[in-house]
Amino acid sequence: MNGEPIRNIVIVGGGTAGWMAAAALGTVMGAMPDLSIRLIESEAIGTVGVGEATIPQIIAFNTMLGLDENEFVRETHATYKLGVEFVDWARKGHRYIHPFGSYGLDMLGIDFHHFWLRARDLGHGSELDAYSIAAMAGKAGKFIRPQNERPGSPLAKLGYAFQFDASRYARYLRRHAEARGVERTEGRVVEVLQDAESGFVTGVQLDGGEIVEGELFLDCSGFRSLLLGQTLGVPFTDWSKWLPCDRAVAMPCTLAGDRQPLTRSTAQPAGWQWRIPLQHRIGNGHVYASAFIDEDEATRLLLEGLDGEALAEPNRLRFTAGHRERLWEKNVVALGLSGGFLEPLESTAIHLVQSGIARLLTLFPTTAFTPHEIGRYNREGAQEYLDIRDFLVLHYRASERDDSEFWRYCRALDPPEGLAEKLAMFESSGRVIREHEELFTETSWLSVMVGQGVQAGGHHPVAQMLDEAETVKRLAHIRGVIESTVGQMPSQDEFLAANGSAI
Ligand code: FAD
Numbered sequence: 001m002n003g004e005p006i007r008n009i010v011i012v013g014g015g016t017a018g019w020m021a022a023a024a025l026g027t028v029m030g031a032m033p034d035l036s037i038r039l040i041e042s043e044a045i046g047t048v049g050v051g052e053a054t055i056p057q058i059i060a061f062n063t064m065l066g067l068d069e070n071e072f073v074r075e076t077h078a079t080y081k082l083g084v085e086f087v088d089w090a091r092k093g094h095r096y097i098h099p100f101g102s103y104g105l106d107m108l109g110i111d112f113h114h115f116w117l118r119a120r121d122l123g124h125g126s127e128l129d130a131y132s133i134a135a136m137a138g139k140a141g142k143f144i145r146p147q148n149e150r151p152g153s154p155l156a157k158l159g160y161a162f163q164f165d166a167s168r169y170a171r172y173l174r175r176h177a178e179a180r181g182v183e184r185t186e187g188r189v190v191e192v193l194q195d196a197e198s199g200f201v202t203g204v205q206l207d208g209g210e211i212v213e214g215e216l217f218l219d220c221s222g223f224r225s226l227l228l229g230q231t232l233g234v235p236f237t238d239w240s241k242w243l244p245c246d247r248a249v250a251m252p253c254t255l256a257g258d259r260q261p262l263t264r265s266t267a268q269p270a271g272w273q274w275r276i277p278l279q280h281r282i283g284n285g286h287v288y289a290s291a292f293i294d295e296d297e298a299t300r301l302l303l304e305g306l307d308g309e310a311l312a313e314p315n316r317l318r319f320t321a322g323h324r325e326r327l328w329e330k331n332v333v334a335l336g337l338s339g340g341f342l343e344p345l346e347s348t349a350i351h352l353v354q355s356g357i358a359r360l361l362t363l364f365p366t367t368a369f370t371p372h373e374i375g376r377y378n379r380e381g382a383q384e385y386l387d388i389r390d391f392l393v394l395h396y397r398a399s400e401r402d403d404s405e406f407w408r409y410c411r412a413l414d415p416p417e418g419l420a421e422k423l424a425m426f427e428s429s430g431r432v433i434r435e436h437e438e439l440f441t442e443t444s445w446l447s448v449m450v451g452q453g454v455q456a457g458g459h460h461p462v463a464q465m466l467d468e469a470e471t472v473k474r475l476a477h478i479r480g481v482i483e484s485t486v487g488q489m490p491s492q493d494e495f496l497a498a499n500g501s502a503i
Contacts, residue, residue, distance in 0.1 A: 003368025006215045007034055012189055012204060012227060013220030014041025016051055016166050017336025017353045019173040020061070021218050024357045026180030027065050037181065038212060040204065042188040048222055048337060049315055050250045051166040052276045052283045053081060053263040053347035056100050056159045057439075061354045065176060073501035075172045076164035077279040080261040080492055082138035084346065086451060088267040091400045096451030097262065098346075099134035100159030101146070102443045104478050107466075113446055114460035117430045119471050121459065128450050130479045132443075133158050133486065138262040142489035154482050161347075163263060163276045163283075185212065189221075192231040200330045200369075201227060215367055217332045218360075223319065225338040232332060234324045236340075237382075242393045242416060243321035244292075244409065245271050245343050249299050250285035250315040254308035257282075261492045265345060266305065267399070269293065270406040273305050274344065279496070279503045281311055287343050292406040319343075321389070327381040328374050333360055340385055345395060348388050351439070355384060387438040390419040391445070398423075398452035423454065430456035 009025060011018050022039045029035055062072055072078070083099035090096070104112030116131065129135040133154040137143060147155040178184060187206035195202050203213035204227075219227035228234050240246060255277070264275040271288030286302040299314050323340025327333065334340075335356045342348060359380055363373040396410035397419070415423060418435065425431050426449050432442045450456075466474065496502040 002370060003366030005034075005366055006364075007036065008214040009035070009037045009216045009218065010204065010212055010214035011037070011039040011218040011220055013222060013336070013338070014039055014170065014174070014184070015047035015220060015222055015336060016170055016350060017222075017338070018218070018220035019170045019177060020350075020353050021220060021335050021357055022177035022182045023065055023173040023180075024061070024361070026177040026182045028361055030180035030182065036183065038183045038185060038214070039177070040185045040187055040189060040206065040212060043186060044188060047167065047170065048317065049167070050248070050283070050285060050317070051344070051350060052278065053163050053274070053344065054161040055347055055351050056161045057351050057354060058161055061357075065173075067176070070499045070501045072172065073162065073164075073496070073499075074503060076162070076168040077503050078162045078164035078501075079259075079278055080143045080495070081161045081163045081263055082134040082143070082158070082261045083132075083263075085138070085260075085262045085264045086267075086395070086448075087264060089265070089272075089395060089399055089401075090451060090453045092403070096447070097129050097132070097135040097138060098444060098447040098451065099129070099132040099138065100161060101132065101134045101157045102159075102441070103128065103157075103446070104131045105152075105154075105157075107474065108462055110460045110462045111432070111442060113432070114430060114463040115466065115471055115475065117456050117459040118463040119475055122468050122471070124472050124475070126475065126479065128447065131475075131482065132447075133482050134160070136482050136486045137489055138260055140486050140489075141258070141260045141491050142486055143261050143492040143495045144489045154485050160261075163278055165278055165280075185210075189226060192227055194231065198330070199232070201231065201332055215331060216365065219332050219334040219338045220336050222337045223341070225324065225334065227332045228324055228327070228329060228334040228338055232329045234326050234329050236320070237322045237325050238320055239322040239389055240320055242389065242413060243343060243396075244289040244406070245287045246318065246320055247290045247295070247298065248285050248287045248317045248319070248343075249295070249302055250283070250317065251302060251306070251313075252281045252283050252311045253306045254311060255280070255282060257307035259492065263347065267401065268301055269404040271298070272345065273302060275305075275307070282306075282308060287345070289406055292404070292409075323382065323385045325382075326378045327356065328377045331365075331369055333377070339381070342385065342388055342392060345392050346388070346440070348439070352384065352388075356381065383436075384439065386418070387435065387440070390416050390422070391440045391448070393419055394423075394445075394448055395452065398449065398454050400453055423449075426454060426456055428457045430459040
């Protein structure tokens with residue numbers, strides 16, 4: 001292998017991204033002799049203070065760290081999440097769920113939804129939600145872990161994630177990382193030092209004067225993008241044309257209203273509002289487009305939509321949808337907000353940190369920093385952002401709403417190429433195809449397409465091998481099995497208590 005082993009890794013920033021990176025590197029590489037992993041963070045600067053909803057992939061990350069799930073849930077005051085409930089998105093008064101896991105049961109080797117589409121064409125309408133154990137359990141406030149050892153049971157089709165207090169998660173990971181040799185330094189980076197010839201970062205200077213040197217730097221400095229953006233000047237790919245929301249106002253409130261294991265997204269006149277129930281409070285925020293609504297009105301709408309009493313002053317945030325053209329430049333890898341941001345409509349930001357860490361571990365460099373690894377990292381990272389972008393744009397583009405300037409803008413959007421192709425395929429044949437290894441599965445695409453009212457122009461010919469009566473009978477059977485399984489599941493509160501995870 002070319003080059004010397006990396007001996008000093010410096011992580012700049014101690015938000016969710018910084019501590020996830022520290023915990024992962026500590027777990028995998030902490031025992032390597034002669035390797036130092038150092039994290040610098042500034043309490044005075046603080047973290048972004050939001051980021052509570054996750055997707056099922058986080059289970060793999062926590063497992064890789066060796067975390068005990070019941071302890072993790074208790075420590076982070078987490079609740080379980082079975083999907084996202086979209087309210088008023090297709091049109092006012094309408095709601096649907098993007099569930100985790102998959103729909104129905106496998107039938108004749110083709111995707112279940114083709115039988116559902118056929119039944120609908122024959123006039124036997126039933127909600128798609130009724131074929132998802134996650135959606136039905138979510139609505140009923142129930143939770144149990146999937147039971148993969150029972151392949152015929154809908155419980156094998158259940159997927160789940162968590163909703164947690166992000167600052168508690170970071171503190172929890174900090175303990176984990178420090179126990180595995182990661183050294184934390186409190187301080188503010190005031191200067192980034194570079195090699196005059198190569199431009200590689202050689203060290204960072206702290207406000208106290210100390211210089212922390214390293215061979216590999218992880219930029220986890222948040223929206224500031226201190227190393228990748230400010231120092232190395234890697235340009236930003238701006239997608240605000242497709243995703244015009246560029247502001248958020250966040251505010252936690254006391255527990256009140258439903259306690260379903262679901263993140264809720266309610267469409268607003270110029271954006272949407274999140275509601276994330278945790279064990280001790282509800283996280284809320286309004287994501288909006290400043291070209292269509294001002295800050296005061298956005299804050300007023302948020303307050304109007306709270307279920308409980310506000311617990312803090314509004315936290316106002318600004319962002320631009322998109323990502324740095326290259327997430328790895330020279331010896332700097334950006335993780336988290338320093339690399340890019342896509343609005344939290346499908347809770348993907350923490351996942352992007354996770355997949356960036358996984359990719360870095362796979363392609364971990366030596367001091368030679370060969371272009372093959374860097375190029376691959378950047379190609380895969382950019383593709384991942386692009387896939388998520390297309391999925392998010394679908395939510396806006398497919399809405400029937402035309403009751404505000406914002407929604408009329410969204411409806412008139414020219415969809416990006418990949419999304420246009422997916423829409424055309426579904427509209428002509430009812431097919432939903434997952435590209436390469438993209439994050440969102442057929443279930444995700446289907447739930448949002450159907451939920452937002454995109455009409456399928458047909459179904460797979462194999463679905464006609466079952467006659468009408470048999471199709472109706474089998475669909476009713478699946479709905480019945482799901483209903484009775486949900487009936488026997490414990491409530492989320494019962495499950496938390498039974499597993500020692502309640503606070
Ligand atoms: P930050 O939390 O901003 O951390 C930056 C760190 O860098 C801090 O420790 C700071 O002190 C340090 N720092 C900065 N400058 C310096 C300096 N000069 N010297 C020393 N230290 C410095 N993600 C999800 O997965 N689900 C969600 O539901 C979700 N909701 C979100 C809602 C909104 C409105 C926003 C904006 C984001 C949301 N996210 C969500 C994203 C999520 O919050 C972030 O991806 C995640 O918290 C990672 O943030 P970070 O660590 O990159 O940045």
